[in-house]
Amino acid sequence: MGILIKNGVVYDPAQGIYGEKMDISIDGDKIVEDVSSPERVIDAEGRLVVPGGVELHSHIAGGKVNAGRIMRPEDGRKGRAPRGRLTRACSGFSILNTFSTGYTYARMGYTTTFEAAMPPLLARHTHEEFEDMPITDKGALVLLDNNWMTMEYVKAGDLDRLAAYVSWMFGATKAYGIKIVNPGGVEAWGWGKNCSINDPVPHFDVTPKEIIRALAKVNEELKLPHSIHIHCNDLGHPGNFETTLETYEAVKDITASSDRQVMHATHTQFHAYGGSSWKDFESKADAIADYVNKNDHITIDLGAVMFCDTTTMTADGPMEYSLHTLSRRKWSNHDVELETGSGIIPVAYSPKVPVNAIQWAVGIELALLIEDPWKVVLTTDHPNGCPFTFYPEIIALLMSKPKREEMLKGVSDAVGRRALIATIDRELTWGEIITMTRSAPAKILGLSESKGTLRVGADADVAIYDIMPESFDPAKGYREIEEKLMRTFYTVKGGEVVVKDGEIVATPPGRTYWVNPVGERAHAMREEMLKDLEAKFDAYYTVSMANYPVQDEYLSHPLEIRAG
Amino acid sequence: MATETVTDVICPLCGSLCDDIEVIVEAGRITNVKKACPLGKSKIMGHGRIRAPMVREGGELREVSYDVAIERSAEILSDAKRPLLYGWSSLICEAQRKGVELAEEIGALIDNTASVCHGPTVIGVQGKGSPGCTLGEVKNRADLVVFWGCNPAEAHPRHRARYSHAAKGFFRPGGKKDRKVYVVDVRETKTAKVADEFIRVEPGYDYMVFSALRTILAGHEDVVPDTVGGVEKSKLIEMVDAMKSCEFGIIFGGMGLTHSRGRYKNLENVISLVDELNAHTKFTLMPMRGHYNVTGSGHTFAWLTGYPFAVDFSRGYAWYNPGETAANDVLLRGEVDAMMAIAADPGAHFPGESLRHMAKIPLIQIDPYPNPTTELADVVIPSAISGVEVAGTAYRMDGVPIRTRKIVDTDYLSDEEILERILTRVRELRR
Numbered sequence: 001m002g003i004l005i006k007n008g009v010v011y012d013p014a015q016g017i018y019g020e021k022m023d024i025s026i027d028g029d030k031i032v033e034d035v036s037s038p039e040r041v042i043d044a045e046g047r048l049v050v051p052g053g054v055e056l057h058s059h060i061a062g063g064k065v066n067a068g069r070i071m072r073p074e075d076g077r078k079g080r081a082p083r084g085r086l087t088r089a090c091s092g093f094s095i096l097n098t099f100s101t102g103y104t105y106a107r108m109g110y111t112t113t114f115e116a117a118m119p120p121l122l123a124r125h126t127h128e129e130f131e132d133m134p135i136t137d138k139g140a141l142v143l144l145d146n147n148w149m150t151m152e153y154v155k156a157g158d159l160d161r162l163a164a165y166v167s168w169m170f171g172a173t174k175a176y177g178i179k180i181v182n183p184g185g186v187e188a189w190g191w192g193k194n195c196s197i198n199d200p201v202p203h204f205d206v207t208p209k210e211i212i213r214a215l216a217k218v219n220e221e222l223k224l225p226h227s228i229h230i231h232c233n234d235l236g237h238p239g240n241f242e243t244t245l246e247t248y249e250a251v252k253d254i255t256a257s258s259d260r261q262v263m264h265a266t267h268t269q270f271h272a273y274g275g276s277s278w279k280d281f282e283s284k285a286d287a288i289a290d291y292v293n294k295n296d297h298i299t300i301d302l303g304a305v306m307f308c309d310t311t312t313m314t315a316d317g318p319m320e321y322s323l324h325t326l327s328r329r330k331w332s333n334h335d336v337e338l339e340t341g342s343g344i345i346p347v348a349y350s351p352k353v354p355v356n357a358i359q360w361a362v363g364i365e366l367a368l369l370i371e372d373p374w375k376v377v378l379t380t381d382h383p384n385g386c387p388f389t390f391y392p393e394i395i396a397l398l399m400s401k402p403k404r405e406e407m408l409k410g411v412s413d414a415v416g417r418r419a420l421i422a423t424i425d426r427e428l429t430w431g432e433i434i435t436m437t438r439s440a441p442a443k444i445l446g447l448s449e450s451k452g453t454l455r456v457g458a459d460a461d462v463a464i465y466d467i468m469p470e471s472f473d474p475a476k477g478y479r480e481i482e483e484k485l486m487r488t489f490y491t492v493k494g495g496e497v498v499v500k501d502g503e504i505v506a507t508p509p510g511r512t513y514w515v516n517p518v519g520e521r522a523h524a525m526r527e528e529m530l531k532d533l534e535a536k537f538d539a540y541y542t543v544s545m546a547n548y549p550v551q552d553e554y555l556s557h558p559l560e561i562r563a564g
Numbered sequence: 565m566a567t568e569t570v571t572d573v574i575c576p577l578c579g580s581l582c583d584d585i586e587v588i589v590e591a592g593r594i595t596n597v598k599k600a601c602p603l604g605k606s607k608i609m610g611h612g613r614i615r616a617p618m619v620r621e622g623g624e625l626r627e628v629s630y631d632v633a634i635e636r637s638a639e640i641l642s643d644a645k646r647p648l649l650y651g652w653s654s655l656i657c658e659a660q661r662k663g664v665e666l667a668e669e670i671g672a673l674i675d676n677t678a679s680v681c682h683g684p685t686v687i688g689v690q691g692k693g694s695p696g697c698t699l700g701e702v703k704n705r706a707d708l709v710v711f712w713g714c715n716p717a718e719a720h721p722r723h724r725a726r727y728s729h730a731a732k733g734f735f736r737p738g739g740k741k742d743r744k745v746y747v748v749d750v751r752e753t754k755t756a757k758v759a760d761e762f763i764r765v766e767p768g769y770d771y772m773v774f775s776a777l778r779t780i781l782a783g784h785e786d787v788v789p790d791t792v793g794g795v796e797k798s799k800l801i802e803m804v805d806a807m808k809s810c811e812f813g814i815i816f817g818g819m820g821l822t823h824s825r826g827r828y829k830n831l832e833n834v835i836s837l838v839d840e841l842n843a844h845t846k847f848t849l850m851p852m853r854g855h856y857n858v859t860g861s862g863h864t865f866a867w868l869t870g871y872p873f874a875v876d877f878s879r880g881y882a883w884y885n886p887g888e889t890a891a892n893d894v895l896l897r898g899e900v901d902a903m904m905a906i907a908a909d910p911g912a913h914f915p916g917e918s919l920r921h922m923a924k925i926p927l928i929q930i931d932p933y934p935n936p937t938t939e940l941a942d943v944v945i946p947s948a949i950s951g952v953e954v955a956g957t958a959y960r961m962d963g964v965p966i967r968t969r970k971i972v973d974t975d976y977l978s979d980e981e982i983l984e985r986i987l988t989r990v991r992e993l994r995r
Contacts, residue, residue, distance in 0.1 A: 061867075063963055069866040071689055073884050076870030082880025083668050089881045091870030097882075098867045121698065124965040128657065128957060129867050148734075190705055191811060192846035203735075321842060330693035331839060333848070334963065337700025345693070540734050542700040542727055546572035547583045547966050553955075 002027040002035035003492065005042045005462060008049030009469045011434040013373075014442070014453035018431040019469055024049060026460040029495040033456050040497070046468045047489055050434050052111030052461030054441040054452045055136075057229070057266045057301050058382040060101050061115050061129035062140070063122040064313045064334065064342040068095040068383075071332050072311060072346060087504050094310040094383035102134035103504050104389060109463030109488045112442075112451050115140040116229075116266065116381070117181060117315045119336045120147075121543065123173035127554040130512055135498050137451075137459075137559070139176035139513035141229050143315055143340040144169060145211050146186040149536060151204040154214040163218045164529035167522035167564075172549035174514040174558070177226035177445070178219055181315040182233050183208040186341045194318040197233045197243050197250075208233050209250050216251045216262060222517045223257040223564045225446025227299075229264045232271050235319045241284035244271040245291055248298045256297070264444055267303025267381035269363035275418075281355050282418035283362045289369030292376070299444050300370070303381035304363030305356065306390040309348040310383045317341035338540055349386070354414035359385075361411075361419035367398050368426045373435035377444065391437075392485035398428040399474035399481060430469055447513075460495035463488050511557040519564020567595075574968040575604040576654070576951025579853030579961035580720045580727070587971050594952075594972060601721035607952075608971075614934050614946035625944060630977060630985075633945045637904070638989035640926040640943070641670050644902035646878065650891045651908030651930075652865075653677040653855035655947075656956025656968060659979035660857075660864040663906065664875075666987045670994075673876045673900075674869075675891040676861040677854070677908050683886060684822040685851045686862065686872050688831025695838050697814070697848045698962045699726075704733035705846075708810035710746040712834070713770065713820020714852040717754035723852075728816065729758075735811075744806060748773070749820060763803070768825035769793025773800070774833035780804045781840055813847040819854075853961040855908075856951070860959035895921045906930040906979065907950075911937030930982055948976040956980075 003026040010022050025035040059065050069076060069092065078093035079100060090100035105113055113133075118126045118140040130138045144150055144166060153162040166178065184201035185194045185208065195201055197208045216228045232247045234240040244265070251263045265271070274284040292298055314320060317333055320343025324331040327345065335341040349356040363385060370376040378395070382388040396403045408415065408422055416422055428436075442452025450459045466489040467480065474481060487502025498506045537545035552558075573585040577600075587608060588596040597605040617633035618625040628636075641647055649672050652660050667674035678686060702709065709728050716723040724730055729745050736742035747759040748770075756762040765773050769792070776792040779785065781804050790797050807813055815838060821830040834849065841847035853859050862872035869875045871884035874891070887893060891910070894900050895918035902925055905911075911919065912935060922940050929941035932949045948954050951968035953976065959965050977985075 066863050066866050067694065067963070069870055070686065070862060070872045071693060073690055073871055076882070076884065080870075080881040080883075083877075088665075089668055089869065089877065091882050095870075097870045121964055124957065124967065125863070125959075125963075128864075128965065132661065132868060190701065190846065192842060324693075324839075325843075330689075330691065332689070332694040333696060334694075335697035335701045335848070337698045337704060341697075539732075540700065540704055542698070542703060543964060543966060544572045544583050547574065551967055553967070 002038050003040045003042065003495065004035055004038035005044055005049060005464065007046060008044035008464065009046055010049045010454065011430055012051060012454045013431055013435040013439040014448060015455055024454055024462060026492065026495050029460050031454050031456055031458045031460050042464070042490055044464050046470060048430065048465040048467045048469050050463050051438045051452050051454050052463050052491065052493060053109050053437050054445070055105065055110055055113040055388065056377055056441040056445055057116045057379045058113055058388055059116055059313050060113060060382070061098065061133060062118055062126035064344060065095060066129070067332050067334060068311045068313050068344045069097070071330060071344060075311060086507055094387045098129050098132040099134060102136055106135040106491050106493065106498050106504065107487050107502055108391065108485065109465065109491050110136065111461035111491065111493045112137045114138065114176065114445065117179055118142050118173060118175060119315065119340045119342070120169060120173045121336050121339055123550050124554055127174060127512065127550055131556060133510065134507040135493055135510055137510045137513065141177045141179035142169060142173045142175035143179050143181060145180040145183040145215060146340050148338045149533060150215070151187070151201060151206050151211065154210050155204060155206045159214060159218055160525040161529045161532065162214060163221055163521050164523070164525040165533065166218050167222055167517035168526065168529065170515055170517055174512065174550045174555055176513050176515055177224060178215055178228050180212060180215060180228055181231040181340065182235065182319065183211040185233055186315060186317055189318040189341055190335055195233060197246055212247065212250055216254050220254060220257040220262070221521045223519060224515055224517065225561055225563060227256065227261050227264050229266060231266055231314065231316060235270045235316055236323065238273050238275040238277055238281045240271055240273050241287050244288060248291055248295070252295065252297055258446065260443060260446060261299040262297040265298060265300045267379065267384065268300040268366055269303040269305060269359060269385060272362050272366060278355055281358060283358055283365060283420055285362045285365035285369055286420060289366060292370050299375045300366070301377035301379040302363045302366055303379055303385045304394050305349050305359040306380070306386035306393060307349045307351045307356070307360065308386050309346065310386050311344060312347045312384045313342065313344040314384065315340050315342050317343045319343065320345055337542065338536065351411040354412045357412035357415045358419050361415050361421040364397050365420050365424065367436070368424045373432040374440045374443065376436060377441045378436045392482045395433055395485060396478035396481040399433065400478035401425060401427055402475055403478035427475055460492055462492040464490040509557050511559040512555045513559045513561060514555070515561045515563050517563045522564055570969065570971050573971060574951060574958065574966050575600050575608065576856045576958065576968055577604040577607045578720050578856055579859060580723045581856055581958055581960040581966055582722050582726060583966055589972060592972055603721060610949065610952070612934065613932055614944060617946060618944040620942045633943050634982065634985045634989060636943050637928045637945065638986050638993055640902045640928060641986065642990045642993040644670070646894070646899050646901050647672040648891060648894060648900045648903045649674045649906070650903065650910060651677065651906040652861040653858035653908055655907040655979045656857060656950040656954065656958055657860045657864045658956045659950065659983060660861050661868065662980050662983040662987065664865060664868045666983055667877050669987060669990060671878045671880065673878065673889060673894055676865065676873050677858055678862055678873045679890045680892065680913055681819065681854055681858065682822055682851050683873060683890065684828035685817065685831050687828035687886060688835055691832045692835035692839065695835065695842065695848055696850050696962065698964055699960070702814050703727050703731040705735050705812035706814050707736065707743045708806060708813040709743055710748065710815040711755055712748045712815055712817050714816055714818020715753040715755045716852065717758065720852060746803065763795055763799060766794035770821055770824060770830045771826040771833050774830065774837050776800050777804055778837050778840060781808070807841055807847065808844045810845055813841065813845065815849045816852050817849060818852045850962060857958040859961055859963060860957065863959050892918050900925060902926045904928040904930065905937050909935040909937050911935060911940055930979060932976070945982055946976055947979045947982055948974045950979065954978045
């Protein structure tokens with residue numbers, strides 16, 4: 001029984017393995033020491049063998065993703081494929097249908113995918129889409145920051161009840177982690193306004209910084225596997241890097257409950273801008289990288305931009321509206337009562353537009369300027385910076401200065417004046433790339449025991465790429481990186497071969513991770529909190545409390561993690 | 565057996581999806597329904613069901629077993645070259661998902677009732693976007709509500725009390741007293757009678773009225789004629805002032821917009837108006853969806869295929885092009901050679917020319933209730949009532965998903981089970 005992968009050149013940064021020729025044994029759905037009589041032997045013949053990719057921030061399922069599909073049939077037409085013997089019909093370039101999402105990630109060697117923003121009231125929708133998204137293991141981060149209950153407890157300084165509320169919401173929405181998106185700003189957007197980090201939220205009279213600190217403290221008190229996961233205030237604004245650094249600094253004194261960061265700051269490219277207007281807009285990737293290099297409480301992901309016609313979607317309603325006033329193509333918005341909001345617009349990033357070109361540069365610069373690959377994860381904030389299908393090309397840019405030089409020839413010359421990319425010589429190694437796409441996101445999510453590693457006992461999620469690291473020069477062979485990382489030689493998910501030679505050969509359902517905070521802190525004030533919550537439902541929600549929690553029927557393959 | 569009261573029941577009638585209904589069950593039968601409107605109560609209480617599966621022979625429908633009806637359906641669908649699967653709005657998402665799977669398997673065209681209802685709204689959204697919110701935002705924040713071409717007092721009877729007109733919310737504790745309500749319509753509806761302002765538009769002139777409002781909003785009232793679509797200019801200026809000066813406004817759009825001259829263009833124009841109002845204040849828009857889960861059918865179709873209605877799988881991949889691929893497009897062109905009508909009544913709602921074609925081809929109906937479609941059907945399969953006899957997901961008009969409850973047992977098969985059995989048999993026949 002089991003699978004033996006032999007003669008691979010293995011990269012497993014979590015074990016300090018960087019390009020060793022070795023065998024990987026699989027029994028059932030786990031990596032094992034060795035497998036005596038394997039059912040299947042895969043001879044990797046010197047190919048790159050790595051843990052399955054871990055996507056920690058991607059908009060793949062739920063109300064806003066689907067609103068994007070509905071608004072953009074022109075996107076659906078790109079990426080269409082007929083049903084196959086094992087596969088369902090596919091559609092979409094930046095907003096893929098659920099089947100294409102699962103297949104495409106698997107073909108690229110990704111086996112774990114986290115949805116970045118789940119509104120609590122619409123959580124059922126996210127889980128319904130997960131049910132129709134094959135292969136990958138999934139989880140969702142729940143939006144809890146612009147929430148009236150949260151803000152009232154923060155205002156009252158009552159972290160006991162806030163802890164009880166957060167833990168109840170994890171159960172009610174089957175969530176994996178706490179997501180914060182433009183704290184306070186989205187509530188203000190209920191009145192067409194916005195907030196920066198120290199502005200009092202209209203009516204609720206708390207500041208975004210107070211919300212962030214309270215949720216960070218509660219996150220650690222509840223001993224959640226992941227830290228708070230934040231989309232900072234002022235996304236996309238020229239000069240926003242100062243807000244970003246102030247946000248990082250705001251949680252510096254809080255102690256993590258496990259061996260990980262206190263704050264994960266997402267799609268940092270969108271938060272690393274200098275200047276005071278679109279005219280003097282410039283990269284501040286160096287300032288952000290410098291802070292991350294000097295501090296250990298913070299990790300980031302890139303949110304890298306590549307040039308294409310993509311769709312932007314976020315819970316940050318005011319940001320999407322202000323972006324819409326620049327492009328005026330079409331705009332969707334969906335404010336969610338007592339909880340959050342969202343906005344969606346199409347965006348075409350053009351290499352000739354100075355701002356877009358600088359955005360592109362910032363994403364790449366962050367990855368190159370942050371020294372420790374364990375602190376920075378490769379994302380495109382799919383589909384905001386560009387679809388995740390650009391990962392191979394971004395990896396080529398990170399590994400090859402010649403690739404960067406070639407691309408620089410085609411972009412606005414503003415990049416030369418107001419960005420840093422042309423001055424950076426660093427070329428990342430396979431070890432660094434594998435860290436940024438596997439080991440680091442797994443550790444940041446608190447899943448390093450089972451994901452992002454080929455350690456004995458970990459989930460048997462393996463990607464084999466048709467690249468021979470021992471004889472391959474990434475700097476010169478960047479076109480090959482772009483091609484070979486799109487389609488694995490093999491992808492193994494949970495001990496099952498799901499991709500062979502870039503084709504889907506099995507479509508098992510993935511599992512859904514959710515965190516159940518069970519500790520003393522989660523339950524101490526639950527009764528009192530529930531009284532407050534019942535009052536909210538009676539008076540202000542339009543759904544009854546009895547119909548609010550996501551029922552077990554929506555998670556046909558749940559994986560519960562008990563925390564606390 | 566004892567009397568039992570089931571609380572927090574979700575009403576499977578209209579897009580308001582009220583979830584506070586109480587149902588009284590005695591000896592396994594529903595004997596009363598509380599809190600629901602008369603429309604919802606009637607649906608939950610049940611009435612005149614299709615008794616048994618039927619197959620038409622010699623012009624007459626004859627009762628048969630489920631097995632026979634399912635076998636006949638599978639034969640029809642697997643023999644068809646251009647099958648159409650239509651309906652999908654008065655049932656739960658679980659059945660819709662199974663329906664899309666069936667459509668892919670047989671290369672069918674699958675379409676939902678939006679096609680003849682808010683389809684033009686969807687197309688308007690695809691042109692201009694969808695600046696919206698959930699109904700609780702309206703309840704808690706809205707101080708200006710506009711019902712345009714819709715009549716909730718009769719079509720969504722509890723909408724005004726629960727969500728929009730009279731609902732008391734956090735920032736609007738006075739309910740009705742704290743908000744102004746406009747009704748814009750071609751006739752003085754029941755809703756118009758209880759509104760603060762009624763504006764009567766001549767039939768077919770909504771587009772021009774939206775254009776006039778946008779022109780005034782842009783500061784060019786000098787070029788607006790004295791009356792537009794029968795509405796005095798002074799009224800229009802007053803309305804723009806009210807819209808600009810409110811704190812949170814919403815327009816609920818109805819079929820008065822989607823089914824009058826201009827159709828999706830009306831929607832593009834009103835969406836543009838709402839978009840432009842956001843430069844001044846917070847403003848939103850929401851379509852008043854009819855069937856309780858028509859919103860869900862748009863959602864399930866979209867995540868499964870990429871498109872919300874009118875999806876054609878004849879090429880293997882999903883192809884969406886309303887005008888070419890909506891149910892009536894293919895019926896009027898006489899292309900369809902077999903059809904399934906499920907949880908909808910095309911017999912009552914499609915144009916005569918479409919019905920004439922439907923009468924010529926094998927037609928399968930799946931529904932709990934007989935309706936005019938039954939008269940044309942060659943196979944009739946009764947199903948359990950979703951939301952009363954089967955639990956499952958439905959999406960409210962604002963996209964909020966709620967799990968409907970199962971209240972009583974039934975011997976009828978669920979829609980999902982019927983579809984699963986047809987799909988299994990189709991696969992065997994096509995092998």
